[in-house]
Amino acid sequence: MPLFQQQYAGENSIKNIFYGRIPVVHATALLKFEKQSIVQELMHNLKYRKQEDISAFFGAWLGEKLSALNDYKDIDVVIPVPIHKTKKRERGYNQVSGFGSEIAKALSITFHEDVLLKTANTKTQVFKGRLKRMETAQTLTIKNSHLIKNKHILLVDDIITTGATLENCALQLLKIPNTKISFAAIAMTIS
């Protein structure tokens, strides 16, 4: 399995994507995502072929790694990038929930799926450029903000490509007083 951090600078190479856009405390990804690779196949199976367990499998793996690092000791809550309820019904699950809840378990902290919500069902972003992706910022809402006030949040997603999805979500979360944001993804796209 092509692990991300073994072959690249790891944390800094992800944080650089967000440099000058949003403040990110830490950022990590478990795997390197390339076209025609085993990782692409696994992500496709997770998203489109009902293989939900892939998510928790990688969450337990990354969670164990993060629990051994000092950098992640002050994370308070884990929040997933949300999907719209219509898409959740079609897919059967949020493909990043298992990943996030296993990381939370490994760090002995809470996983909250009821804080950041997607209120409109936008088309898949795979073929969108950065500007188009930014439009989706208007489709996010925060509920139960008391659960994240004054907290260091680990926001989790399946894949980081341009970083626009995480950026949009982080911008909403950072509106709540005294929040800090770190990112974790199953895979990072290498171009």
Ligand SMILES: O=P(O)(O)OC[C@H]1O[C@H](OP(=O)(O)OP(=O)(O)O)[C@H](O)[C@@H]1O
């Ligand atoms: O870093 P970025 O450039 O934002 O790309 C990454 C995002 O794109 C994909 O979502 P997409 O909206 O395509 O998901 P969908 O298939 O669930 O609609 C993927 O699941 C990430 O959430």
